[in-house]
Amino acid sequence: MSYSRLYSLGRVHNAALRLRPCLRTGIQFRANGTSAPNRPNFPCVDAHAARQSFLESLTKRSAVSEQSAEDADSGPEPPYARPSPKSYQVFHSNEPLPLTYAPPLPSFDIAYETWGTLSPARDNVILLHTGLSASSHAASTSLNPAEGWWEKFIGPGRALDTDQFYIICTNVIGGCYGSTGPSSVDPRTGKPYATTFPVISIFDMVRAQYRLLDHLGVGKLYASVGCSMGAMQSLAAGWLHPERVGKVVSISGTARSSPSSVAMRFAQRSVLMADPNWNKGFYYDALPPHTGMKLARQIATITYRSGPEWDLRFGRKLRPPPPECTNESLDLDLPRAPALCPDFLIETYLDHQGEQFCLKYDANSLIYISKAMDMFDMTLPSLQSIKLARTDSQSDAPDDVPSIHNSHSKSHPPPPNPAPHLPDLAAGLRPLAHIPTLILGVQSDILFTVEQQRECADALRMAGNHNVSYYELGGVWGHDTFLLDVLNVGGAIRGFLS
Amino acid sequence: MSYSRLYSLGRVHNAALRLRPCLRTGIQFRANGTSAPNRPNFPCVDAHAARQSFLESLTKRSAVSEQSAEDADSGPEPPYARPSPKSYQVFHSNEPLPLTYAPPLPSFDIAYETWGTLSPARDNVILLHTGLSASSHAASTSLNPAEGWWEKFIGPGRALDTDQFYIICTNVIGGCYGSTGPSSVDPRTGKPYATTFPVISIFDMVRAQYRLLDHLGVGKLYASVGCSMGAMQSLAAGWLHPERVGKVVSISGTARSSPSSVAMRFAQRSVLMADPNWNKGFYYDALPPHTGMKLARQIATITYRSGPEWDLRFGRKLRPPPPECTNESLDLDLPRAPALCPDFLIETYLDHQGEQFCLKYDANSLIYISKAMDMFDMTLPSLQSIKLARTDSQSDAPDDVPSIHNSHSKSHPPPPNPAPHLPDLAAGLRPLAHIPTLILGVQSDILFTVEQQRECADALRMAGNHNVSYYELGGVWGHDTFLLDVLNVGGAIRGFLS
Incomplete structure (x- = not known):
């Protein structure tokens, strides 16, 4: 079977x-x-x-x-490669994809879906990034009428207005919904990669997305939008390609994964890897x-x-x-x-x-993507240690050294108790200094805490960004607020994008 | 072996x-x-x-x-019955112990340790209750010089002053350190109870402790003191035997387990019970x-x-x-x-x-005791549903109905946003209305949150208790603060007991 x-x-x-x-x-x-x-x-x-x-x-x-x-x-068919109906398109690249922690991936697929109409100038594109286990199916399409994970946020007059924008949502590499990941067949062996798949980073996911944008002839995004892990990708896009991102939206994300969020994901990986069926990742010809x-x-x-x-x-x-x-x-x-x-x-x-x-998601994908989230850290020393190449000349950042007193206005004084790593984070976020950025967090979120939202906004301001919009939402929905609170999350996004 | x-x-x-x-x-x-x-x-x-x-x-x-x-x-020897050196005493009762959710336990053991000297009037006894996996070895003794889990809180001049008090710490029933629990031999079968052991409640633990006090000739406790699950027992002691408890100390506990703490313990039980070695609890003749x-x-x-x-x-x-x-x-x-x-x-x-x-603790004990914590709920409807018998005539509670406006002084106005269950909790806590009570919580505790500490103090005040001492500690140690912050936790206890 x-x-x-x-x-x-x-x-x-x-x-x-x-x-x-x-x-x-x-x-x-x-x-x-x-x-x-x-x-x-x-x-x-x-x-x-x-x-x-x-x-x-x-x-x-x-x-x-x-x-x-x-x-x-x-060999065994990858588990999620052929959902019915097949609702996404696939871009296949035979050009190697550089990776943060490993030699380049020789070739790869990116699966994606779109909504709205691409403008003749190709300047109305919003790249929407997914969270950990979400697929590219963010909203229903004519190909796949099933409700998407952000159904109420995408459409005419909605937060991501399809009357105005052309929205692209990809499945991240490392995942299991059509983009290359551990369950994909390794062309060298004809068998699924399993845990021979290289450890990937959030930056690698974004680099693959930009290869798709290149393929589609999209130069500069109108905006990069993401929630949860998608917010990490959104910030990473602004960092890798500052000249190709008009605006950045980060909802319930972070620029630096905290030890407690690592702990939570570690606990999940541990129980998963202890399942005898996991078999060190080689379960594709057996039971998951x-x-x-x-x-x-x-x-x-x-x-x-x-x-x-x-x-x-x-x-x-x-x-x-x-x-x-x-x-x-x-x-x-x-x-x-x-x-x-x-x-x-x-x-x-x-x-x-x-x-x-x-049985809905590939176990190895969960492990790899959760690890990528753990590794995400935009403090300057961390970015320097992974030697990422950026596309701009790095001349667009203000010349002054990031400073705790560099807040953009009297309405936002320096934070009273800055974390020790805040200056390093500000230094790391310098490439985003000229990108208008929306940071939105939720006070009841225990995974991406409100302190991390404040930290991200503070660091951007310290980096010299004078266009940081910052909102905190109340309510009891915690991290899942971004999926549920259409009025407040959607309203903030619509206001920021318009 | x-x-x-x-x-x-x-x-x-x-x-x-x-x-x-x-x-x-x-x-x-x-x-x-x-x-x-x-x-x-x-x-x-x-x-x-x-x-x-x-x-x-x-x-x-x-x-x-x-x-x-x-x-x-x-049959196989129970795992923790014979630690070396054997540092505790054991009280064996052949009189059945009534249980909350099951027919009485026909006989049982209670293992315990003591510090200090019992006064001739037997009126200087502090009953110290343990948390989930702690043993009676709260501090070193001449029998067992190993450091105890509350070493720095017990001794001459310390929070529990052995110059003044006679301190008794028991191993709870359901545990695995010498008191009767799932790893004990069922006299009916000659084999360990395993999961035929009855589900127990926090109240059952306390009833067993009072059988020990009866045996030792101790009428009224000077104080009932506990942290974490021990705080639950401490409150339960005041509820079951208000006339036999002089003071109640509850550190980082709760009077009503919250759904999120249940969720955390459920996750632990789930991974444990999914281990094939667990074998539905029958692992005592095999590997744990x-x-x-x-x-x-x-x-x-x-x-x-x-x-x-x-x-x-x-x-x-x-x-x-x-x-x-x-x-x-x-x-x-x-x-x-x-x-x-x-x-x-x-x-x-x-x-x-x-x-x-x-390999340090019995898996079934963890499951049973964690479940007892989940079930702990001192709201009146919950207490009525389990039909617990109390020893006093219930006449010692104030006659007036608990009211949100019943705070004991102008310094403690009614809580601004009381939880819907607060009046029920106040009604449940009425038997403790005349027992001076210390509630101490920690703002960084995510398991027994500071909101639960406030709720407990508010409910006691609503119940008519005019002697509620309430402290919140800062610091970064979370729930474990009670093990670590000798200065602040110890100081509050010493002040309250003196």
Whole structure:
């Protein structure tokens, strides 16, 4: 069976694997206190094994029938290369792509989607960058009417106004949605790269995007726009090609990944890599690490939302007992026994988020892209250490040394308690000194904290940027605010771009 | 081989298992760009397998030699029942212990340690409650000179002054340090309870402690003192036995576990229960889920410390490359390639914390006790639902209905944005209305947030408690502040107790 069909069937079957946590532990002591205890059930653990068995049965069942149809030499089909309907275009480059930490990638694909109409002068392009696991399908298109991840932000009169702009959204290299990544076939071996894929950086993603822009004949972007990891790319685009970026929008991003965000992503990678199915990344001819992916997504989800939202949405409510469990309460006058498997609504929510995701995304892509986020650091010493080449002459930055007193107006005095690395960050951001930049953050975001938003705005001002627009949003949605708060996020972007 | 010896040897061997992350991925493209890529090494993944093999070899090697010496009928020895030196006393009760969610536990042990001298009137007793994985060894004793987890807070002239007080610290039921828990032998079967152990509550832990106090002839405590989960027990003691508690100290605790803290603990339980070694809790005659424990501890560690501390302590520093890796950089003019295994110091720190812990604590105890924390909720509806019996007549609470306007003085006006559950929490805390209570929290704590500290103090005041001392600490240590900030935490306790 082809890998992508396996995934697609796995997704459909997800509903059938849903937990039915009926029997619980903790009710083993019968009234007489002497009968032998029953071994409890753990449906949340059985779910992993059931998923594994189901995926195995799919593979075996179809192995014979597909044997003749498939080209035996082609190797396993990459998991996400052929979604149905195929909604993106692919630009293939045979020119090597320089990489930050490794020799150049000999060739690569970039998959992308577009909205709106390219102006004759090709000067109305907005490059939209995705977050960690998002695809190029930011909004519905005629090719693919499915709702996109930023559906309400793209369209006529919306934040990214398709009456005015031509919007391009790419799948990043390293990912698994059609652009070259660990699940792609290595032309040298005819097999998926797996973990022989080189470690990539945010800058590498952007360099690949600019190769696409070159191919499309787009010189200067009207704007580079991104949220979360997309915001990192947006800032990186301004740094690599200051003369080719009109405006930069950074929503809930950062110019320097903090140790706590590294810690959160490390925890996710650790559980994923500990899944025996991961097999050091070489799982493309076997079953993927679905359990590790589920556990990783559970952890990630904790960082995407906020405690206050969960207090409002779930509080301490327990899941309703399934109908088939009503006889479970025994004869004793005891309160409902808590389950060690998900029982609180917050637990079933996290479990569901993990279950929904565990076959949707390539595990190696998650590892590589999450590592790229960790490595992102625009302080000058860090940029110098990776020896990146920029396209401009570096003469466009102000001559004066970045200074804590270099704020652009009386309304924005120097920060009272600047982080020790702030001057280095300002020095690193000097190439963006002349690019109007919108920094927008959310006070309830625990992954890209509001302190990091302030730091980014402060550093840009210290670098001499007199056109930094800065907003902080309230609300309880945490990091996910950029997906949800159309009024405030969309409004700020529309105002800044107009 | 006995289970406890296995653990003890495993601990010693931990050092030998330390990661040596030398080879890295991301450097596979040689200068000529055509050679076949090498499969990368993942020492952080190999470490799990190495730990497993080592533990297996220990078991096999000693199986023959111990066969004759061990009583074949006694079943496997519980893992932590016999630490060396055995530093605690054990109180065994044959009277059933009522449980919140299950029929009574027919018999149980409580292990405990003491410091100071019991006064003739037995009126100088401080009951010190432990956090999740702490043992009764809070400070060194003549029996066990090893440093305790609260060493600097206990002793002559210290926060808990042994010149004045007789301090008792117990190991909670459900744990694995000598008190009855999942690793204890079920008298009905002669085998460890494993997950047939009943789900327990914080109140059950306290009821067991009071059975010990009864046994020791201690009527009323001078004070009930606890940090983290110990603070929950401290409040629960005041609720169950208001007439037997002189003062309550709650450091970095809560009266109502929040959904986000449940989420954090759920993530830990999930990775632990997904470890095949866990085997639904029945691992006492095999190898423990050491990988799951390591992963769970990594997640827990993220919740114990704070981002600002990590920024100061680790920043974005990378581990130094091991000496044997110096030839690794190949011939290319490339920056150091990032490793997918731990590379940042924050990652090696979390890895180390997980490695150190993974054989130190019983996995089932972690699951049961973490669940007890999740279930802790002192709002009145929750307390009513679990039908707890209290020892007093409930006449000691003020007659008036808890009210948001019931703050005890002009210096503490009603909270401006009370949580919807605050009145219910105040109603639940009414039995503590006449117990002087110290609530101390830490602003950088992300597990027991400062909002929860304020909520607890507000609710106590609303309940009519006119003796609520409330402090918030700054600093960067997060939840772990209670272990580290002797000056401020210790000072507040000493002042409150005197």
